[in-house]
Amino acid sequence: MLYNKLKPSAAFLPYVNSYFFWEDSTPRTVPFEAESPPNGYTAFVFNYGDPYEVHQPEGVYKTSPAFVAGQATSSYRLVLPGNIAMAGIVFKPAAINSIFGFSIRHMKNRRIDLESLLGPEILTIPEQLAEAAGLEEKKGVLEEFLMHQLNTRNVKMNFVDEAVELMIQHKGRINIQELADQLHVCKRHFQRSFLQKVGLNPKEYAVLLRLGNVCNLLIHQQEINWHDVILDAGYYDQAHFIKDFSSFIGRNPSVYYKFNKELLSQLNR
Numbered sequence: 001m002l003y004n005k006l007k008p009s010a011a012f013l014p015y016v017n018s019y020f021f022w023e024d025s026t027p028r029t030v031p032f033e034a035e036s037p038p039n040g041y042t043a044f045v046f047n048y049g050d051p052y053e054v055h056q057p058e059g060v061y062k063t064s065p066a067f068v069a070g071q072a073t074s075s076y077r078l079v080l081p082g083n084i085a086m087a088g089i090v091f092k093p094a095a096i097n098s099i100f101g102f103s104i105r106h107m108k109n110r111r112i113d114l115e116s117l118l119g120p121e122i123l124t125i126p127e128q129l130a131e132a133a134g135l136e137e138k139k140g141v142l143e144e145f146l147m148h149q150l151n152t153r154n155v156k157m158n159f160v161d162e163a164v165e166l167m168i169q170h171k172g173r174i175n176i177q178e179l180a181d182q183l184h185v186c187k188r189h190f191q192r193s194f195l196q197k198v199g200l201n202p203k204e205y206a207v208l209l210r211l212g213n214v215c216n217l218l219i220h221q222q223e224i225n226w227h228d229v230i231l232d233a234g235y236y237d238q239a240h241f242i243k244d245f246s247s248f249i250g251r252n253p254s255v256y257y258k259f260n261k262e263l264l265s266q267l268n269r
Helices: 095-100 120-131 135-152 159-169 176-182 187-198 202-220 226-232 238-249 253-267
Strands: 002-006 016-024 032-036 042-047 053-056 059-062 066-069 076-080 084-091 111-113
Touching: 002 135, 016 135, 042 095, 042 120, 066 120, 084 120, 084 135, 095 135, 095 187, 120 135, 159 176, 159 187, 159 202, 176 187, 176 202, 187 202, 202 226, 202 238, 202 253, 226 238, 238 253
Parallel strands: none
Antiparallel strands: 002 016, 016 084, 032 076, 042 066, 042 084, 053 059, 053 076, 066 111
16 A cells, blocks of 8 residues: 655646555455545545545535535544545645635535535546656646646735745644734624635634644654643643543544554554
């Protein structure tokens, strides 16, 4: 099972966080299941393998060949019964709105078919990905699509794009009023614009970033110092940390850590 992430070329750095590619043709008698926590990013996902399901509190989404994944505020589970072959563009949090003009606030915890938003020509992307040989060629398919969009659309970036970058740099540990003051906008206008472009309000997004950083630490660290983890997330009370983590992620921190160690070992095979 191969899961790879690639950084975007320089021209796309203002808009794209990364690309992912996940492929596995191993025969299986039971579906492979993977859990993913909220991470603060939105994505275009192109599936050129067998259809699969996304299970989340709002219900089950049966994947199409091309869809947009909005902001998630809780963990979701992928149930993949057959051949796994997919690629995705992980956008900077405000970039989908900046490029395409979609109202991201209505995509919270949802997946929407891209054909309904961009037309049937978007379905050529998974076909091209299936035919492409190697990661760099597949990356080229995604960047050719993006370049066409940037050249033909009226891209509108504003203070929200800058605000999100600052929040990510601070791992969500930032005062919202001070951030609005730094960007010279009133707090109410900042909150409205942020919700429209990112899909969450600034306070909710800041908490998500803090906990998303914790999830990343729990997955990739061999040994965990819980005291340091809690402080790094901006919490000074263990009970408050556990309550927020369990609410967003759906598991308490220690259970999440044990569960995802096994998952990571499978993805890296």
